Amino acid sequence: MANNHNHKFEFLEDDKLCSLLREFFASVRTKQGKPYSRSGIVNVRSGLNRHLQAPPYNRDINLMKDTAFTTANRVFKGQIKKTTRESYPKSETKLTMTQADIDQVYNGYFIPNLDHPVALQHKVFFDLMSCLKQKSRESLRDLKKESFSIGLTENGQEFIQKVDSDSDTDCDGKDCIVAEGGPGCPVASFKKYIANLNPDCEWFFQKPNIGIFQNPNDYLHGCWYLNLPIGKNTIGVFMKEISKSAGLQTIYNNSNIKSKHYPIMIN
Secondary structure, X not given: OOOOOOOOHHHOOHHHHHHHHHXXXXXXXXXXXXXXXXXXXXXXXXXHHHHHHOOOOOOOOOOOOOHHHHHHHHHHHHHHHHHHXXXXXXXXXXXXXXXXXXXXXXXXXXXXXXXXXXXXXXHHHHHHHHHOOOOOHHHHHOOEHHHEEEEEOOOOOEEEXXXXXXXXXXXXXXXXEEOOOOOOOHHHHHHHHHHOOOOOOOEOOEEEOHXXXXXXXXXXXXXXXXXXXXXXXXXXXXXXHHXXXXXXXXXXXXXXXOOOHHHHHOO
C-alpha cells in the first residue's frame, strides 16, 4: 500500500481509503512481481482488514462488508475472476479419437488379446461406452451382470441392451449393441466376458485375475475375474490404459469415446 500514496493509509477517510484500495487490488503483486493466487489475494485483503481493526488503529470498519468499500470489492472480485481464468484456462476442444487410433485399438490390442481378462474387459468397456448412454464413472461402477439383456432384432441379429432402457423388447439402434460379426463383434465379446465373470460377484466390472495367466496354457482354465468389484477411479482411467496398451501416441480419456465408434472399425 506504499507506492506514491500517503503511507498512513490507516488514517484515511473511508472514501479515500476505498479509492486507494481499488488501485491496490488492481495492481498488487508478490515480491517476485507475479500476480497473487486467488487464496493469496484473499489473504491480503483479510490481513489489511485485521491490520486496520487492531490496535493502535482500532478502525470500526470491515473492508469485506461495508458499503463504503463496494467499488473496491468489485475490483477485488474482478481480480479473483482474472486469476481463476489464468490459473484454470478453459479446456481446448475435446479430443475425438481418430479413425487410425480406433483401428489400432481394435486390431493392435483388443482383437489379438480377447483371451486375456484385462483386454477383454477393456474391449467390453469401450463397446459399452460407444453405444450406451450411461457413461459417468459412478454409474459404470454400479453396473451389475443383470443390468443387461440379450435379444434378437426383427432381422434376427443378436443385440445387447440395458434392462432399464426405454425399449426393452427390441433394439432401437440408439441405446444398444448390435452383433456385427467378425473377430471384433461386440456381442460376441460381451457374451465371452459374461461367461468368464466370477459367479460369486454380482458386479459387472470385476477385478481381473491376473495370477492365473502367467502361462499361456492357463488361458482356458480357472476363473478370469476375482470376487471383487473395480472401483470408479480405476474405471475412470480405462481409456488411458487402453491408449497405452494399444501404443497410441495420444493418450485419451473416457470422455473421448464417441458414440458408435466400433461399427466404423469392424470389417
